[in-house]
Amino acid sequence: MLTLETLVLSQDDFRLCADWSVGAGDRVALIGPSGAGKSTLLMALAGFIAPVQGRILWQGEDLAQVAPGARPLTILFQDQNLFPHLTLAQNLGLGLSPTLRLTPAQTAQIDTALGRVGLAGMGARKPGQLSGGQQGRAALARALLRARPVLLLDEPFAALGPALKAEMLELLDEVATATGAAVLMVTHDPNDAKRFADKTVLVADGRALAPQDTADLFANPPQALRDYLGQ
Amino acid sequence: MASRALPLSPAHGLSIAIAALILGSAAMVAARAESFALAPADWQAVRFTLLQASLSAAISSLLAIPVARALFRRRFAGRGVLIRLMAAPFVLPVVVAVMGLLTVFGRGGPVNAALAGLGLPEVSIFGLHGIVLANVFFNMPLATRMLLHGWQSIPSERFRLAQSLGLPPSAQFRHLEAPMLRAQVPGIFAVILLICLASFAIALMLGGGPKASTLELAIYQSLRFEFDLGRAALLAAVQFTLCAAITLAAAGLTLPQGFGAGLGRTMQIAVPTGWRRGADGLAIALAALFLFAPLLAVVIKGLPGMLALPNGVWPAVVRSVSVAALSAVLATAVALVLATGAARSKSRSIELAAMLPLAASALVLGTGLFLMVRPFVTPETVALPITVLVNATLTLPYLFRLLLPEARQVQTDYGRLTASLGLPRRTVLRFVTLPRLARPLGYGAGLAAALSMGDLGVIALFAGDGGATLPLFVQHLIGAYRLQQAAAVSLILVAVSFALFLGFDRLGSHYADA
Known part of the structure; x- marks a missing residue:
């Protein structure tokens, strides 16, 4: 269980509070106006921003002193998820062995992962030779290999078309199911939340509200969500 | 990023050593x-x-x-x-x-x-x-x-x-x-x-x-x-x-550069x-x-003078190449550690240490070191090691300047990704920093080698008879009015230092393109 315990994040005059938990296997969408702090919250969970108050707990253990790479999570950024000068196989390999000394079994694992995201046989390509959707797939394949219990996504599919995005969400669903990971996904598209997430966190007015049932939330939107949706 | 207390990093250790060398010489004079x-x-x-x-x-x-x-x-x-x-x-x-x-x-x-x-x-x-x-x-x-x-x-x-x-x-x-x-x-x-x-x-x-x-x-x-x-x-x-x-x-x-990352696609502009x-x-x-x-x-x-080269040219070539290659490797390694350290660090102390040698000219540093070693050894006997040290020190700021913007770029673009993947420093160096910096590293090492090859500051203060590097050899020839021979040896000097430069520069490009 990932717990945000009376968490307060602050940067300059920006401030965000959160106090809730996410259970294993939960699918949570973070939605809200831009600048509300959705990405900032993710960066704090990933260990790039220290909370000014409160704690982030994993299975009851404080993550404050845990380095980003040692945290029980994988994060997909908006971009720059792949090293452009390394091949896909190497990019994925970094998720298995930080020294890239791969055993034959690990190499086979990489091939399998590439196959599962529809990139079979593309291990020798470099990211620049791929489309945006394929790059997203490769990043998901690495998340699959890392198999951390929490998966954070910072709008990694925002630039993709509706059909492609639907495909990626399906793939994300598969990856999350395969690894049993809890997913926290930042999005600005209510349809993403409805399609993918059972629960939704509304981030607005300096607060990240506790996850609520997505269908309920959109059926009875609070004022902040109505403002955001333009209703 | 949540900061963790680290023991003295290599970059900080090197910064202190450089400061000691420069400020020690200055204090000496x-x-x-x-x-x-x-x-x-x-x-x-x-x-x-x-x-x-x-x-x-x-x-x-x-x-x-x-x-x-x-x-x-x-x-x-x-x-x-x-x-x-x-x-x-x-x-x-x-x-x-x-x-x-x-x-x-x-x-x-x-x-x-x-x-x-x-x-x-x-x-x-x-x-x-x-x-x-x-x-x-x-x-x-x-x-x-x-x-x-x-x-x-x-x-x-x-x-x-x-x-x-x-x-x-x-x-x-x-x-x-x-x-x-x-x-x-x-x-x-x-x-x-x-x-x-x-x-x-x-x-x-x-x-x-x-x-x-x-x-x-x-x-x-x-x-x-x-x-x-x-x-x-x-x-x-x-x-x-x-x-x-x-x-x-x-x-x-x-000023720091605010450009984001490119995917390294090659495209015709x-x-x-x-x-x-x-x-x-x-x-x-x-x-x-x-x-x-x-x-x-x-x-x-x-x-025309190439046909009648004076005696002693080739030993001088060997001495010069050794000094140049050693000081290039030393300076490049130190500059890389300092540049990546400075890119990670918020304080500017590493940057200051790397630029400090600019304040010390060859003659200031040479005079200081001369005064320092004279009580202990005959300056002649340590002429070459001191030349390596001084040349590496004096070329460091240029290498650092070349590497820093690129090291910062790598840190900006991939710092979070490498951290989120938990990559150890050695992996980041081998798979991220070195490939991304191969070009400026090769160019910088070439620059350092050639600069060291042509240096005629420190060696003139230290070298005795028969210990000359090529530039000193040329200077002696000019002093003896053997201008034709001086020009010919100059050509050898130019050819060798240029070969060294091209070698290092090509190595970098080759590695970057691989």
């Missing part, structure tokens, strides 16, 4: 200076030093802008060779380059012949304008290559975006190129200013007399001819203070046509002529 009262001639030297250095740095930086831009956006046969050769004057041993400039711009040279043909008065290469001319010859190409790196660091996606928005060249300049120039030019100006403050061989050959004497020249003269160790030490202290003040001022100049094409061509042609005419002159003068 300051302690040896007998009085701190400057004579009028010394003040004149201070003024002249500042004047020639700032003129040289301004002219070099300004001229480099159109040349670098033309080289960046035009493709023509020989472009790659020209860019590589752009490194030649800076790494050319001063003795050799000045010989070339004298042949072209001196009395009876083609420039004065042309002026006479047009009925114009003859120009003299001696004095302020000669010194500035030589400094620009040495530093304009350096500025061009540094700016070219800057232009190449603008992601091509940005140019594509600008073109898709239909931005005219002027708007492209304002939004893409001007921010890059604002970030790069102050640093480049400062580097050249400091080079020019510390170069004494040019002033030795083209200046002289009380009106055109730099501080470095004055140190050399009081040390070698007047044997006035006290005055030499005082002048060295003044030189150090001057350079240190300017180094500190320059440290606040550079459409270039402006019309008059801009002609202007670019002219900039490239003039720069090439200015740079290669003097080099050609040295070749023509030196070739």
Whole structure:
């Protein structure tokens, strides 16, 4: 269980509070106006921003002193998820062995992962030779290999078309199911939340509200969500 | 990022060692200076030093802008060779380059012949304008290559975006190129200013007399001819203070670069046509002529002497190559550790330490080390190790300047990703830093090797008979008026240092493209 315990994040005059938990296997969408702090919250969970108050707990253990790479999570950024000068196989390999000394079994694992995201046989390509959707797939394949219990996504599919995005969400669903990971996904598209997430966190007015049932939330939107949706 | 208390990092450890070396030398000369009262001639030297250095740095930086831009956006046969050769004057041993400039711009040279043909008065290469001319010859190409790196660091996606928005060249300049120039030019100006403050061989050959004497020249003269160790030490202290003040001022100049990452796609950038094409061509042609005419002159003068090389050339070659390769590897490794350390660190202490050697000229450092080792060993016996150390130290700031923006870029683009993947430092170095920095690393190592190859500062203070490196060997030949042989050995010197430079530079490009 990932717990945000009376968490307060602050940067300059920006401030965000959160106090809730996410259970294993939960699918949570973070939605809200831009600048509300959705990405900032993710960066704090990933260990790039220290909370000014409160704690982030994993299975009851404080993550404050845990380095980003040692945290029980994988994060997909908006971009720059792949090293452009390394091949896909190497990019994925970094998720298995930080020294890239791969055993034959690990190499086979990489091939399998590439196959599962529809990139079979593309291990020798470099990211620049791929489309945006394929790059997203490769990043998901690495998340699959890392198999951390929490998966954070910072709008990694925002630039993709509706059909492609639907495909990626399906793939994300598969990856999350395969690894049993809890997913926290930042999005600005209510349809993403409805399609993918059972629960939704509304981030607005300096607060990240506790996850609520997505269908309920959109059926009875609070004022902040109505403002955001333009209703 | 959540900060964790770390033990002393390698970058900080190296910073302290460098500071100890530089400040120790400075303390040594300051302690040896007998009085701190400057004579009028010394003040004149201070003024002249500042004047020639700032003129040289301004002219070099300004001229480099159109040349670098033309080289960046035009493709023509020989472009790659020209860019590589752009490194030649800076790494050319001063003795050799000045010989070339004298042949072209001196009395009876083609420039004065042309002026006479047009009925114009003859120009003299001696004095302020000669010194500035030589400094620009040495530093304009350096500025061009540094700016070219800057232009190449603008992601091509940005140019594509600008073109898709239909931005005219002027708007492209304002939004893409001007921010890059604002970030790069102050640093480049400062580097050249400091080079020019510390170069004494040019002033030795083209200046002289009380009106055109730099501080470095004055140190050399009081040390070698007047044997006035006290005055030499005082002048060295003044030189150090001057350079240190300017180094500190320059440290606040550079602005961080705000460009995001590009995916490293190679794409053809459409270039402006019309008059801009002609202007670019002219900039490239003039720069090439200015740079290669003097080099050609040295070749023509030196070739006949190749048939009768003096004894002792080859041992000197071996000594020079060993010194150059060792100091290049040392300087590059240290610069890499410092640049990646500085890119990670928020404080500027590492950056300051890396730039500190700019405050110490070869003669200041050499004099300080000479005073330090003399009580313990005969200076002759440690001539080569000390030359390696001093050459590596003096080239460090250039390497650091080359590497820092790129190291910062790597940190900005991939710092979070490497952290989120939990990659250990060794992996980041091997799979991220080295491949991304291969090009500037290769270029920097080549630069360091060639600079060390041509150095004639420290070795002159330390070497005894039979321990000469190639530049010292050439100087001895010139001193003995064996000019034909001097020119021939110069050619060998140039060929070997150029081969070293190309070797390292190619190695970097090869690794980057792999």
